[in-house]
Amino acid sequence: MPAISRPGLNLAWFKSSHSGGNTTECLEAAFVPAGVLIRDSKRPEHSHLAVSAKAWGDFLADARRTQ
Numbered sequence: 751m752p753a754i755s756r757p758g759l760n761l762a763w764f765k766s767s768h769s770g771g772n773t774t775e776c777l778e779a780a781f782v783p784a785g786v787l788i789r790d791s792k793r794p795e796h797s798h799l800a801v802s803a804k805a806w807g808d809f810l811a812d813a814r815r816t817q
Contacts, residue, residue, distance in 0.1 A: 765791065 761780035776791040780798075786806045787798040801809075 761787065763789070763794070 761782070763778040763780045765776050765778050778789050778791045778794070780787045780789075782800075784800070785803040786801045788801060789798045790796060
């Protein structure tokens with residue numbers, strides 16, 4: 751899915767619970783019907799990366815296996 755800009759959407763962005771105290775280098779994500787949008791928390795007005803629901807699920811499954 752391409753990088754996109756969605757200025758008119760009212761999305762519920764969240765940060766990982768693993769972000770810790772250093773909030774200067776963090777990604778945020780928001781669920782959408784097609785999957786997940788990801789953005790740089792320092793530049794929320796910039797384009798977002800769109801990831802399919804399957805790709806997001808695969809990413810989470812792999813992250814859990816490597817902990």
